[in-house]
Amino acid sequence: MKNIFTENLPTKLMALVMAFALWLYAINRHTGDLSATVSLTVSVPEGIAIVEQSTEEVTIHVQGPQNVIDTVDGMIKDHKIWAQYVIRESPDGIEDQLKQSIFIRREHLDLPPAVKLVSVYPDKIDVVLGKLQKKKLKVVLQKKGEPAVGYSVVNEFIFPGEVEVTGPLSALKEVSSINTVPVDISGISGEQNRTFPWRIEIDKRVAIRRGDKTVSLPVECKEDVRVWLQIVEQQDTRVLGKIKIKIISPAEYPYLIKLQDEFVEVKVKGPKLLLDKLNTDDVILYIDVTSLKPPGPYKQPIKSILPKNVEIADKLPEAHLDIRETQRSAEAR
Structure with missing residues (x-):
C-alpha cells in the first residue's frame, strides 16, 4: 500500500502542478x-x-x-x-x-x-x-403639517434672528436669509405653549436663482436657534337663526305684551370648536318689560345670555313691542 503513494513521486507531483496550472488557465x-x-x-x-x-x-x-x-x-x-x-x-x-x-x-x-x-x-x-466666505443671514422658520383642528399658529419668535453661515461667495452675495430644517407642527394645540422653546437646526443649503431655475447650494452653519410659537384656538363666526325672544316681567304682570317679531337671527363669534357644537338652545335672548306700562308701542334692546367665550358678533336689533291692558287690569282700575 505504501508503494502506491511513493512510487514515481516526481511524476505525480509534476502532474498535480500541471493540473493546477490548467485549472488556473481555464479560470x-x-x-x-x-x-x-x-x-x-x-x-x-x-x-x-x-x-x-x-x-x-x-x-x-x-x-x-x-x-x-x-x-x-x-x-x-x-x-x-x-x-x-x-x-x-x-x-x-x-x-x-x-x-x-x-x-x-x-x-x-x-x-x-x-x-x-x-x-x-x-x-x-x-x-x-x-x-468660501462668511455672512450673517436672517433665519426663516420652515414648518410642515397643520395644527390640530380648531387651532392655529398666530405668532412665532426665533432667537437668534441671524446666524453666521459659511458658503460660496457667488451664492451668499445673492441671499439674505436661510431656512431652518422643517419643523413638524402636525396636531399641535394650545398644550404645546408650555413646551417652548424648541431647539431647531439650520438647513445646510441655500436656494438661489440661476436663469429660469432654482439651484440649491451647500453651506455650513455651526449654530442652531430656539423657537417659540403662540398657538391659539381658531376664532370664527356663525349665524344662528330663529331664536325666540323671551320676555322678562314681574310676577302678576298685569299687561299684555305683543312682539312685532318673536324670532331673531343672531351672529356670534368665538372659538371655532365651540361654535361648531353650538345650537340655538345654548343662546338666550330676552327683553325686560318690568318698567314698561301702556300705552305702547315701545322699542327695547334685546339682551343675551351666551356660553363662556362666545360673544355677539353684530349688534342685536331692537325689539318692537306693544303693551296693552288686559280686561282684568282695566276692571281693577
Whole structure:
C-alpha cells in the first residue's frame, strides 16, 4: 500500500502542478464583462466649495476573470467601489468662482489589479468651484403639517434672528436669509405653549436663482436657534337663526305684551370648536318689560345670555313691542 503513494513521486507531483496550472488557465480564460453606475465624489481643499457639478455618477465598463468580475459587481452594489477625484486648486487662485473640467481615469477607481477598465461615461466632468466666505443671514422658520383642528399658529419668535453661515461667495452675495430644517407642527394645540422653546437646526443649503431655475447650494452653519410659537384656538363666526325672544316681567304682570317679531337671527363669534357644537338652545335672548306700562308701542334692546367665550358678533336689533291692558287690569282700575 505504501508503494502506491511513493512510487514515481516526481511524476505525480509534476502532474498535480500541471493540473493546477490548467485549472488556473481555464479560470482566467473565462473573461467577464460588467457595466455599472458608480457614485462620483469630488474633494476640494479647505476654503473652496463645489458650486456646480455636471454629474454625481459615472458608468464604468470593465473586463476581467469572471470570478473577479462577480466580486466587483457585488462591491459596487454594496457601494464599496466608487469614483473619487481630488482637486488641488488653491483658494488664492479663485476670485469668485472658477470652472474646471476633470477626467476620470483608472486611478480614480479602486478596482482590483486583475480588472481592466474599458471605458468611463462620461469621462469628462465639469465642476464650478467657489471661494468660501462668511455672512450673517436672517433665519426663516420652515414648518410642515397643520395644527390640530380648531387651532392655529398666530405668532412665532426665533432667537437668534441671524446666524453666521459659511458658503460660496457667488451664492451668499445673492441671499439674505436661510431656512431652518422643517419643523413638524402636525396636531399641535394650545398644550404645546408650555413646551417652548424648541431647539431647531439650520438647513445646510441655500436656494438661489440661476436663469429660469432654482439651484440649491451647500453651506455650513455651526449654530442652531430656539423657537417659540403662540398657538391659539381658531376664532370664527356663525349665524344662528330663529331664536325666540323671551320676555322678562314681574310676577302678576298685569299687561299684555305683543312682539312685532318673536324670532331673531343672531351672529356670534368665538372659538371655532365651540361654535361648531353650538345650537340655538345654548343662546338666550330676552327683553325686560318690568318698567314698561301702556300705552305702547315701545322699542327695547334685546339682551343675551351666551356660553363662556362666545360673544355677539353684530349688534342685536331692537325689539318692537306693544303693551296693552288686559280686561282684568282695566276692571281693577
